[in-house]
Amino acid sequence: MFENLQEKLSKVFKSLTGQGRLTERNINDAVRQVKLSLLEADVNFRVVKEFIDSVKEKALGEEVLKSFTPDQQFIKIVRDELINIMGKSSVSLNLKHHPSVLMLVGLQGSGKTTTAAKLGNHLRKSGRNVLLVAADTYRPAAIDQLEKLGKSIQINVFVGDRKNPIKIVKEALEFAKNSQYNAVVLDTAGRLHIDEEMMNELEQIKQLSGPDEILMVVDAMVGQDAVNSATEFDRRLDLTGFIVTKMDGDARGGVILSISHITKKPVKFVGVGEKIDAFEPFHPDRVAARILGMGDVLTLIEKAEKELDKEKMETIGKKMLQAEFTLEDFQEQLKEMKKLGPLSSIIEMLPGAPKVDLETSEKQLKRTEAIINSMTPEERRNPRILNASRKVRIAKGSGTTVQDVNKLLKSYEEMKELMKRMKHGKLKLPFKI
Amino acid sequence: MGFFEKLRSKLMKARKSFFEGLSQLLKGKRISKEVLEELEERLIAADVGYETTQYILEKLKQNQTNDAFSSLKEILVELLEGNNQVDVESNKPFVITIVGVNGTGKTTTAAKLAAYFQSLGKTVVLGAADTFRAAAIEQLKEWGNRIDCTVISHNEGADSAAVAFDTVNHAKAKFKDVAIIDTAGRLHTKKNLMEELRKVHRVLGKVVEKAPHEVLLVIDATTGQNGLVQAKIFKEMVDVTGVVVTKLDGTAKGGIALAIKKELGLSIKFIGIGEDMEDLKPFNAKEFVDALLD
Ligand SMILES: Nc1nc2c(ncn2[C@@H]2O[C@H](COP(=O)(O)OP(=O)(O)O)[C@@H](O)[C@H]2O)c(=O)[nH]1
Ligand SMILES: [Mg+2]
Numbered sequence: 001m002f003e004n005l006q007e008k009l010s011k012v013f014k015s016l017t018g019q020g021r022l023t024e025r026n027i028n029d030a031v032r033q034v035k036l037s038l039l040e041a042d043v044n045f046r047v048v049k050e051f052i053d054s055v056k057e058k059a060l061g062e063e064v065l066k067s068f069t070p071d072q073q074f075i076k077i078v079r080d081e082l083i084n085i086m087g088k089s090s091v092s093l094n095l096k097h098h099p100s101v102l103m104l105v106g107l108q109g110s111g112k113t114t115t116a117a118k119l120g121n122h123l124r125k126s127g128r129n130v131l132l133v134a135a136d137t138y139r140p141a142a143i144d145q146l147e148k149l150g151k152s153i154q155i156n157v158f159v160g161d162r163k164n165p166i167k168i169v170k171e172a173l174e175f176a177k178n179s180q181y182n183a184v185v186l187d188t189a190g191r192l193h194i195d196e197e198m199m200n201e202l203e204q205i206k207q208l209s210g211p212d213e214i215l216m217v218v219d220a221m222v223g224q225d226a227v228n229s230a231t232e233f234d235r236r237l238d239l240t241g242f243i244v245t246k247m248d249g250d251a252r253g254g255v256i257l258s259i260s261h262i263t264k265k266p267v268k269f270v271g272v273g274e275k276i277d278a279f280e281p282f283h284p285d286r287v288a289a290r291i292l293g294m295g296d297v298l299t300l301i302e303k304a305e306k307e308l309d310k311e312k313m314e315t316i317g318k319k320m321l322q323a324e325f326t327l328e329d330f331q332e333q334l335k336e337m338k339k340l341g342p343l344s345s346i347i348e349m350l351p352g353a354p355k356v357d358l359e360t361s362e363k364q365l366k367r368t369e370a371i372i373n374s375m376t377p378e379e380r381r382n383p384r385i386l387n388a389s390r391k392v393r394i395a396k397g398s399g400t401t402v403q404d405v406n407k408l409l410k411s412y413e414e415m416k417e418l419m420k421r422m423k424h425g426k427l428k429l430p431f432k433i
Numbered sequence: 434m435g436f437f438e439k440l441r442s443k444l445m446k447a448r449k450s451f452f453e454g455l456s457q458l459l460k461g462k463r464i465s466k467e468v469l470e471e472l473e474e475r476l477i478a479a480d481v482g483y484e485t486t487q488y489i490l491e492k493l494k495q496n497q498t499n500d501a502f503s504s505l506k507e508i509l510v511e512l513l514e515g516n517n518q519v520d521v522e523s524n525k526p527f528v529i530t531i532v533g534v535n536g537t538g539k540t541t542t543a544a545k546l547a548a549y550f551q552s553l554g555k556t557v558v559l560g561a562a563d564t565f566r567a568a569a570i571e572q573l574k575e576w577g578n579r580i581d582c583t584v585i586s587h588n589e590g591a592d593s594a595a596v597a598f599d600t601v602n603h604a605k606a607k608f609k610d611v612a613i614i615d616t617a618g619r620l621h622t623k624k625n626l627m628e629e630l631r632k633v634h635r636v637l638g639k640v641v642e643k644a645p646h647e648v649l650l651v652i653d654a655t656t657g658q659n660g661l662v663q664a665k666i667f668k669e670m671v672d673v674t675g676v677v678v679t680k681l682d683g684t685a686k687g688g689i690a691l692a693i694k695k696e697l698g699l700s701i702k703f704i705g706i707g708e709d710m711e712d713l714k715p716f717n718a719k720e721f722v723d724a725l726l727d
Contacts, residue, residue: 042657109536145568223657
């Protein structure tokens with residue numbers, strides 16, 4: 001995401017290098033480029049105007065040109081201003097009541113139902129007992145959709161009479177109170193902000209459920225009109241924040257700048273894929289860094305720290321360097337890797353990461369894992385005992401071919417050889433990406 | 434209420450928020466720097482995009498008109514006019530696939546389109562080839578009940594190409610006029626999912642000559658500049674033949690469709706203006722621009 005904006009801005013900054021000072025003239029060029037980039041990224045034109053004005057003012061103001069080169073100076077001003085608009089830091093959920101109610105609202109097709117399941121899953125991971133409530137009685141099969149998603153992650157879904165959203169919410173809250181649920185996620189029907197009757201329904205639901213969070217779900221691909229719908233939803237419901245979905249595409253997501261600036265409400269989460277765990281907290285500072293081409297190293301590091309069993313990785317690392325690295329260790333490492341999320345989302349966070357065919361790599365990775373999983377512990381520790389019949393068994397068990405098994409063994413041997421030779425080198429992943 | 438009035442009333446709100454005062458601004462006026470600046474802003478605000486906006490303004494300047502308003506209308510109509518018809522008579526069965534990114538309104542459009550052709554006296558079969566999203570099959574089936582149209586489906590997780598195959602075979606066996614295939618939403622950036630769609634098309638071509646005869650890309654009117662990228666890649670990968678712009682009953686203008694037409698030559702064929710079965714209309718450039726600006 002943001003790739004193109006990133007490229008454009010970096011061109012702007014390049015054109016500023018070597019120009020000595022920020023002058024009215026060269027700033028005007030750069031400012032114009034930034035403006036066009038932001039418009040192309042779907043930042044609302046009014047927000048762009050304000051942004052441009054304050055960047056310009058700051059760039060020509062007194063505090064500039066101290067210890068920076070002109071392009072560094074300009075990057076800093078633009079970045080600070082981006083962060084200024086998106087909010088200074090990541091904002092977490094504010095849940096006080098028991099049970100806490102989280103209400104999801106938004107336009108048709110923005111991704112509310114999937115997000116309800118993702119949010120439920122997220123809350124459960126942080127130790128809550130979650131109930132999902134299917135209050136979209138309008139779209140055909142919306143209730144079935146939430147029921148299926150709930151089932152797939154073993155979270156209960158309250159459906160009530162499947163007809164009257166107000167009644168469903170009321171009964172769901174009773175049920176939640178009596179059944180020890182402490183977090184209730186309401187999925188509501190998609191609606192247009194100019195649909196008086198439907199907006200009225202949301203106000204009623206809000207009133208009777210007293211939500212701790214009212215989150216508007218917004219598609220990352222939307223354009224200029226986002227500010228109109230967001231403003232109206234916020235006016236009627238006093239939103240507590242946004243969730244921006246479909247960030248795994250290549251939309252530049254200028255909508256994030258627009259809605260947070262216009263409503264002054266924070267984006268709290270982003271959706272980055274169709275899978276239930278493709279859901280992350282939003283970090284304004286990091287997204288700004290990303291826009292500016294610095295890569296989102298921080299998110300990666302934080303994620304890695306949280307999910308990886310550091311000690312395990314350290315011993316694996318040591319073993320690798322001592323060339324004692326067995327297929328068992330490899331299996332362990334693959335498991336840890338997977339906790340980080342899909343390969344694509346990891347790679348994307350690295351600055352200057354090469355453009356690789358991630359889908360193929362991901363497939364290869366899966367195949368590798370399947371093969372290793374089909375081995376006995378004995379075989380993993382000592383692959384030399386793998387004779388023809390064992391290989392046939394492994395291939396069968398993993399749904400691959402003997403050729404695939406041989407290929408894996410060969411690259412494993414090569415890698416071990418490599419490890420021997422790079423004792424002083426950095427720890428590298430034992431496969432190609 | 435006739436078609437024109439309904440479209441007009443549906444588009445009134447849209448007209449109000451951004452184009453309000455536009456006729457006053459432009460009517461009987463020559464082009465000036467002020468007029469151009471104002472117009473640029475409005476076009477950008479309607480998601481037309483910078484490049485296409487510049488193209489429109491350039492044309493307006495060249496026209497050296499005394500009436501900027503009617504001149505602008507002409508330019509917009511000319512830009513939007515093209516191959517806006519879907520000629521289902523040209524083949525039997527006439528096979529249509531509905532494609533696009535997630536949540537744009539594909540399933541609803543497939544159903545509304547079926548209802549539309551039925552209202553013209555055609556026999557239609559729907560194929561539920563979105564086997565991926567939870568309850569997508571149930572969604573289309575429920576629509577099938579509503580509009581009284583056969584829906585061919587398999588289980589969730591089944592091969593979507595197999596569903597497509599069965600759908601056109603059904604159309605052939607039962608002498609249906611039109612087969613409409615709903616497909617799963619997919620981001621254009623996901624290579625394997627785009628490949629899957631190509632496979633669906635290959636299978637269709639094996640059963641019915643030259644099928645699919647129409648590949649409709651569904652674009653949500655709220656879509657920003659990413660819509661152009663979507664259209665480009667879908668066109669390259671699955672030979673899109675036209676665009677359906679949905680959700681024009683909101684305040685979004687769907688201006689990205691102008692950019693898509695200009696850059697890629699893809700015409701709008703239908704517009705969606707609501708969630709009921711009759712809320713789909715064949716696209717007409719002149720009426721569309723009139724309703725938008727008048
Ligand atoms: N207001 C409005 N809503 C629409 C229109 N077309 C589709 N929708 C709604 O958009 C949502 C997503 O539609 P769906 O057909 O499921 O999208 P898909 O994921 O692309 O198949 C549903 O709530 C539809 O009712 C339209 O023209 N206007
Ligand atoms: Mg669908």
